[in-house]
Amino acid sequence: RVNGNGGNGKGDGVAGPHRHSLERSDEIKKNSVQRWVAQRDRETKKAQKLPLTRASGAALATAKKHSKDGDLKLYAAPFSQRVWIALEAKGLAYQYCETDPYRRPAPTPLLEANPRGLVPALRQGEWACAESAVVLEYLEDLDSRVPLYPSDARLKANCRLWIDHINARIVPSFFALLQAQDLAQQGTWTERLQNHITSLVLAADERVR
Ligand SMILES: N[C@@H](CCC(=O)N[C@@H](CS)C(=O)NCC(=O)O)C(=O)O
Structure with missing residues (x-):
């Protein structure tokens, strides 16, 4: 068993000489795994506590x-x-x-x-x-100084068609997914949501895809 990268003091991927006994080496690894698990638990708890109603x-x-x-x-x-x-x-x-x-x-x-x-x-x-x-x-x-719609009537109609797609399909399947309680339902809504997003992306100009 050897020390890992940096053991030779150069950080060049070359393992260094033995510095610890096997027991000490195991203890160091165990401590670092425990620190990693504790850190992960702290982050999970923090994420659960984060109010969903605050911007970050x-x-x-x-x-x-x-x-x-x-x-x-x-x-x-x-x-x-x-x-x-x-x-x-x-x-x-x-x-x-x-x-x-x-x-x-x-x-x-x-x-x-x-x-x-x-x-x-x-x-x-x-x-x-x-x-x-x-x-x-x-x-x-x-305020039409920075318009969100194109001025051409047909392009505008096309925009409205896809706005309708967002209102009628994407938003409802997104909320259905948020509310889905079991894994099977979550899978169904994930697939529907992805399909609806894909249709929108495929219809978009390839410069903004
Ligand atoms: N169709 C509405 C939906 C608005 C809506 O449902 N807002 C949710 C947040 S996404 C809300 O305020 N929920 C509070 C509640 O249900 O008490 C819109 O597009 O503005």
């Missing part, structure tokens, strides 16, 4: 950039991706109001913007609107 990573950085009070307010949780992406793509000034729609009682500002208590919801002054597909259309009408 790059999303958190974007959320922070839009935390200042603003006239256009987006009440959202990390699932509210479409509307959030549209606001970013259009470069609109907006306030990101992170909202936990599962909190009970539901947060008052969310209920004021959407009496159904669902995110995403948009508020602009005294006016408010919800349902992501409707909010997206509103944002397009509100």
